[in-house]
Amino acid sequence: MNNEKKIKIFEFMSVFATFVGIVVGVGIYAKNSNQPGSVLGIAQNPIIAIILWVVIGILGMTMIVVFMEVSSTTKAKNQNGNLANWLGKLHGRKLGAFSAIFNIVGYIPIIYSILSFLVIDFIFTTIGTPINSLSSLDKLLFYLFGGMGIMAIFSMANAFTRKPGKIIQIIGLAIKLIPLLIGLVLGLTQLGSDNTFSDPKLQSWSAGAFFMAIAPIMFSLDGFVYATNLQKEVKYKKQLPKALFASMFFVIVFYVLISISIFAGSTDGNLFTVFDNTLPGWMIKIVYVLIVMSAIVSLNGMTLAATNYISAGVEDGFFFFNKKVSIKTSGIIQYIISATVYLICLLVGYAVYNDNPIYIIDGFSTVITVFNFLFYGIVIVLAMINRKTNKVKTDRVRFFWPCAIISASLIFAFISVIIVGYFAALAVDPRGVVRWFIIGFALFMVLIWGINELLYKKFNPKNPDKKEKTVVENININKENLAKNTKTVSSNV
Template sequence: MAKKAKKEEQSLANASTNKKISFFSAILIVMGSSIGAGIFFKSGAVLENSQSSLVLAIFCWLIAAVSVIAMALALVEVASARNDNLSMIGWAKVFNGRTTFKACKNFMFYIYLPLTYFFMPLYVIMSLQDGIGALINKDMSAATFGTNVDWLIWTIISLAMSAYFIFISCLSTKAGNIHNKVITYIKFIPLVMVAIIGFIIAGQGKGGEVNAGVVKPPFTEAGNTIAGGASFIKFAPGLGMFMAISAIFFAYDGFYVAAGIQSDMKEPKKTPLALLFGLLANTVIYLIIAISMSISGGKLNVLGTNMDSAWGTAGRIIAGIINIMVAIGVIGIINGFAMWAPRFTEDLIKEGELPFSIRYKDKLNADRPIVGVMYSVAITLPVVILFTLIGALAYIDGYGDWYKGGMDKLYTFADLMGTWTAAFTFGFITASIFGCLRNRRTGTIQTDQKSYFKIAAIVSVIMITLSLGVLVLQPIIDLMLLPQVDKNLVNSSGGNYTDIVVSRIMLVVTLLLFFGLSYGPTIIEDRINIKKYGSIAKYEEWQKANFQVS
């Protein structure tokens, strides 16, 4: 024990004395890295998966928060093994096998990077439609172009939005930081406003119906049976809770970026406390907003409608302003991601992990990652176009046809992509934590060991694995039950049989796409490299000789 204390003391003594991040600043960084607009888009789904029980929904938020905090604390030790821009990719390389590392790398580059530029701009556009529609005295979501291909027009706008931040924020750190500061000040305003207004609207009797206990669906009704198109989740007590927790992970997505701040703090030993206090503060904020939204309509656009009903023109204008500020908050997420994505891309090129790396390895620039920007654009454009076509033309309406021109389908599909992306991200991080936990026995990798690591790692691995397991199994089981669904029964009970078929098939198709894009590129690369170099071992020797492989 004394030896360990001495080792930690020496480590702290050797820490650089010119670190800039104070304890309070570290807490703000933790809060800023995860808190954002996710709460506005997921609180309704959490309440629905909690069977309309406010108490159960709060319980889900608390369980999710415990899981995220445990994960953050465990990542302090995980992140101590590397210090670069690769984040979870680097952790997977250190603590997991080649297959998991390659899958994580492929996921981050081929899925996470382009899909962030798919669904985040759509969240911006949806909030703008709601906000502008309210301000111009139309329906809350009536800011449309009035065509049958609104989805195409908005897609062009979303690509232009992404291109602006990819080029400007990334290539000009000063511009990116200015964007970040301005947006950070603005994004907290709607958080406060919604938290207060929701309770006022509910107090005036203009909110939605919410219950303390679980509302059991009347299973005697045709629509609430397997034959009537209901998901098996309705008949599996407790599984809805794990679906709700998985949805909540999206609201916390990004917190792991702050896990590596230990080396930049004035007092590195206080990193766990900064993570703890920052995430606890976020949890309190999220809980207040979730309760406020649940009792006042459940979703932001419904809250806006209730404000219009309660306060007339003033309520409509306030609702419009809130939605526009939410849009600005989401823009902040795009800005921050645009500053990081090309840099982690260049780190992958530096290690020879992306196609054509050999051509560009000598043209990398950490301050102006032009090569990383080129790669970002090259992968973003085709993936966004592909998923836009799938969403607008082959998915179902879940947000409401008042968005017009296919945008209702696109928003529903984007919501699904956001949930799947966060789920896979948490899954790969959990794999790294499990690898670090295993490393405690072998001791093959040197880390800054923490006394709380084991309990934090075990809690996070168990809770996140259970939640993600249910999330993945649910669409597969529902698809297998599709032959049991009676078309005539569904349509006669007010449902739409075609929507059920399409949604269940597309859920599994997108899940397979995610797995395919995560594991498929490695299979192709290995075959090419075996043909070119004779074996994977010989290729890796060549890779080490020509790249900065860590």
């Protein structure tokens, strides 16, 4: 095998492992059960839940086809392949900047937060002392110091060096799949007379529940776009869309099968229940350790992909300052922002909900995922417009139009119903803190974006509304000019 083929295989596996590492694992443990806010808890019918996984799977596959074409807008050397840059390319700098700020101050910190507290939660489950059995103050302290600590370790590790994190994702992928495969087999082979399908309380057929239950599934599948942020680090650009499509197909098929297995093998739609009901004690411990490692791999994958988001935003010209930011600095700043958000959510959650300090993070994670899908929908619409205007050169992908129409229609239909339904549900919360957190976050994000735009105009007075040359573009222009000058000098000599 020649060196080029080895690099292509490694890059394919790196993207595949990062994608699966981010998407698969934690969501199925945290968002699929009969608990309030989870898939079965909202749908109240395992058949509806499975149908929803299939529907969202179709959405995911169509989105990947569209994003294959969208990602080609940034396939040139030294281009960052991420949501903000695609919005900037297809529409303009301002929208790209708004998306970048949304991710940096909101989406990434919340996802870092929920993955960090889940690692702590799973550790306590593994040692046989569920964290909910502790006092409110003890829970807060363990979530606070444990969560911020684990977040710091992987944020800093992936900021200071990149290759180990990628290797962890490839190796960790096998670790992550082992407990899921065990659960898949157990759920289908150790069927009991009592399960979610036979539970008379779980036979509801509500249209409202159908749409609302989509939100936690969106959380389970979200994050795939952050694997595309590795585009700049991939030498062979054509490997990225191949790896993304293969990853999404694998994830969808696997999630549908594991959901059927969990619902058939338990009465509460919880994978932990399947293990507890079928495995001997010593084997349960081993599986639980693997689940802890799975959560760690998910956190590693997210920090690996998102650590350079600030650096990428600066390079793409979204912020008022043009000084290049290294991945190391970007990772440190992103951790500080994420840890601050985590700290605020925990302390407010403890002050208001006392026995459940993670309530705000848990609820906020679903809502912010829905808003993230809104940006996906906007990108898809812009990609369709670009097909007509040819404003940005792209690689034309087969089946783009049907996939774009289906995915955009589903996204906007789902989001419209979810937003109305979610705020209606939050309205009955006597404390209403999550609702105010959402509103406060939206206002804060607009404020930060507005300040950035005012400063951008100040530091770029000539063309405040025109997309300025980014750091990368200026570097490429300088290289071209240098090459021309060298050629001129050589000819004169």
